[in-house]
Amino acid sequence: MSLLNVDNVSIFFGGLAAVSNVSFDVEKGEILAIIGPNGAGKTTLFNIVNGFYAPSKGKVSFNGEVISGLKPHQICRRGLARTFQVVKPLQRMSVLDNVIASSFLRCDTKAKAEAVSREVLQFTGLTEDADIISKGLPLGKRKRLEIARALATGPELILLDESFAGLNPAELDVSIEIIRGIKARGITIMIIEHHMKVIMAISDRIVVLNHGQKIAAGLPAEVASNPTVVEAYLGAEH
Amino acid sequence: MKRYFPIIVLAVLCVLPLVGLNTYLMHIVILSVMWAVCGMAWNLLGGYCGQVSFGHAAFFGTGAYCSGILAMKFKISAWYGFLLSVPLNVAVALSMGLIVLRLRGPYFVLATLAIGEVFRIFAENVVDLTNGNLGIMIERTWVEKTQFYYIVLGLGLLAYAVVKFITESRWGYYFVAIREDQDAAESLGINTTLYKTIALTVSAVLTGFAGSFYMVYMGYIDPQIVFSLGEISILMIMVVMVGGVATFWGPTVGAVIMVILAELIRSIPRVGVAYQTLFGILLIVIIIYLPNGLVGDFPKIRRMFQRGAA
Ligand SMILES: Nc1ncnc2c1ncn2[C@@H]1O[C@H](COP(=O)(O)OP(=O)(O)OP(=O)(O)O)[C@@H](O)[C@H]1O
Numbered sequence: 001m002s003l004l005n006v007d008n009v010s011i012f013f014g015g016l017a018a019v020s021n022v023s024f025d026v027e028k029g030e031i032l033a034i035i036g037p038n039g040a041g042k043t044t045l046f047n048i049v050n051g052f053y054a055p056s057k058g059k060v061s062f063n064g065e066v067i068s069g070l071k072p073h074q075i076c077r078r079g080l081a082r083t084f085q086v087v088k089p090l091q092r093m094s095v096l097d098n099v100i101a102s103s104f105l106r107c108d109t110k111a112k113a114e115a116v117s118r119e120v121l122q123f124t125g126l127t128e129d130a131d132i133i134s135k136g137l138p139l140g141k142r143k144r145l146e147i148a149r150a151l152a153t154g155p156e157l158i159l160l161d162e163s164f165a166g167l168n169p170a171e172l173d174v175s176i177e178i179i180r181g182i183k184a185r186g187i188t189i190m191i192i193e194h195h196m197k198v199i200m201a202i203s204d205r206i207v208v209l210n211h212g213q214k215i216a217a218g219l220p221a222e223v224a225s226n227p228t229v230v231e232a233y234l235g236a237e238h
Numbered sequence: 239m240k241r242y243f244p245i246i247v248l249a250v251l252c253v254l255p256l257v258g259l260n261t262y263l264m265h266i267v268i269l270s271v272m273w274a275v276c277g278m279a280w281n282l283l284g285g286y287c288g289q290v291s292f293g294h295a296a297f298f299g300t301g302a303y304c305s306g307i308l309a310m311k312f313k314i315s316a317w318y319g320f321l322l323s324v325p326l327n328v329a330v331a332l333s334m335g336l337i338v339l340r341l342r343g344p345y346f347v348l349a350t351l352a353i354g355e356v357f358r359i360f361a362e363n364v365v366d367l368t369n370g371n372l373g374i375m376i377e378r379t380w381v382e383k384t385q386f387y388y389i390v391l392g393l394g395l396l397a398y399a400v401v402k403f404i405t406e407s408r409w410g411y412y413f414v415a416i417r418e419d420q421d422a423a424e425s426l427g428i429n430t431t432l433y434k435t436i437a438l439t440v441s442a443v444l445t446g447f448a449g450s451f452y453m454v455y456m457g458y459i460d461p462q463i464v465f466s467l468g469e470i471s472i473l474m475i476m477v478v479m480v481g482g483v484a485t486f487w488g489p490t491v492g493a494v495i496m497v498i499l500a501e502l503i504r505s506i507p508r509v510g511v512a513y514q515t516l517f518g519i520l521l522i523v524i525i526i527y528l529p530n531g532l533v534g535d536f537p538k539i540r541r542m543f544q545r546g547a548a
């Protein structure tokens with residue numbers, strides 16, 4: 001049984017089918033990349049999986065249990081955490097408190113929540129920023145704070161929405177190491193990314209979306225040489 | 239020093255009646271503590287959890303009428319109103335929450351404001367139960383102020399302990415997380431509806447205690463007083479804004495200042511009747527120059543004075 005099953009999912013906003021008849025599986029332990037041009041429906045797909053939207057059609061199952069229709073907090077408790085493309089730090093809280101608010105999900109005392117949080121901050125390289133009010137954090141670190149918070153909820157599957165966008169090359173390398181580290185902990189990863197170099201370096205499989213539809217799926221090498229994918233990405237220039 | 243601050247304040251407050259303040263000053267102190275309770279209660283929901291209510295008079299009035307109606311209709315001691323107000327305000331908070339907690343921002347504000355007004359109009363019209371606009375007059379238990387003072391001080395301590403305990407626990411983290419970003423909070427596993435309901439309910443019960451106290455202390459209530467939008471709901475917000483939103487001591491500092499200010503302004507001939515206008519102007523000044531209130535912007539104020547002295 002796969003960890004996550006997206007079964008024929010569609011969602012309509014007015015007349016627009018932002019996601020249409022998309023199906024795929026995520027296997028335990030893998031890194032699955034979702035790629036596609038701007039407006040392809042990638043973030044919308046995450047919003048469906050994470051429970052912000054109920055799909056208009058189809059269903060999502062996690063560990064064999066249907067989760068579409070549940071609320072985001074219920075889905076998070078079942079072990080599915082996410083980050084936001086447009087970062088959403090708890091602005092007037094310190095970096096540490098941001099993470100503590102998440103780790104309380106699986107800790108019954110504040111001491112435990114803080115211990116877990118400090119460990120996660122260490123892992124994401126934010127220890128030195130623990131006491132900074134997160135409003136003042138530069139973008140690169142805010143992106144990492146998103147990851148730290150999601151990890152602190154103790155997920156089995158983590159959804160990363162463009163955690164690399166806007167990072168400089170040095171930060172990029174740090175983040176790639178963090179992603180590898182997450183995988184090494186046995187956490188399954190679904191990642192949306194535009195950086196093809198990063199995608200090719202870390203992903204086990206790729207699903208390609210365009211105009212809300214799944215146009216290709218497979219190993220990185222297969223997808224990279226798929227003419228439909230090349231067309232979707234370069235179509236405008238041909 | 240900072241650690242002992244609460245203990246020092248408590249010690250001073252305990253011996254305060256012994257220094258022989260006159261009745262009028264005791265009255266000011268009692269009202270200040272009562273408003274501090276309201277401010278702390280409002281702050282829990284509005285300051286920490288970020289749900290700005292313009293309808294807290296609903297809880298204050300419900301508390302007051304619990305005491306008043308028990309004494310007038312059922313000839314039971316008005317003090318039992320404190321007990322009765324708990325289940326009643328929990329019920330009011332839960333049903334109010336059902337309506338308002340799904341709303342965000344200005345819609346939440348307007349819905350709470352409307353509900354507060356519904357309570358006032360209800361109390362004005364259900365004359366059989368409330369005496370309507372005639373109000374309820376009861377005999378006060380003591381003529382002296384001292385006993386009332388210790389009672390309200392007890393309420394103040396209760397509110398302080400509740401707020402302190404909650405804000406330092408899991409609930410406190412969740413409340414602030416909801417204030418800062420509800421969607422982020424929800425996706426991090428926080429049941430935002432549940433925790434907003436908790437904040438609203440605790441806030442309602444504490445506010446109700448202040449209302450019950452108002453009845454037993456003042457001896458007279460009517461709907462225009464205890465369900466008042468301007469003099470209860472909005473004054474509660476002002477107390478917190480002036481003192482400092484989401485700070486421990488803000489509501490208390492704000493309460494003392496607002497009560498004294500109200501008394502001072504009202505005693506000025508001719509201008510006094512317009513005290514609400516002056517409050518409005520004060521609020522605007524505070525929002526512009528001290529958006530975090532006197533407590534929240536204390537470092538800023540200190541710098542200002544240091545620069546003035548140099
Ligand atoms: N709540 C909504 N209401 C209406 N339209 C929406 C909503 N959310 C997304 N859309 C639309 O759905 C389409 C897909 O958007 P989505 O954000 O999922 O794209 P994306 O693949 O994440 O793009 P990007 O790479 O730019 O992040 C867009 O046309 C967008 O305008």
Ligand SMILES: [Mg+2]
Pocket residue numbers: 042043044085
């Ligand atoms: Mg997106």
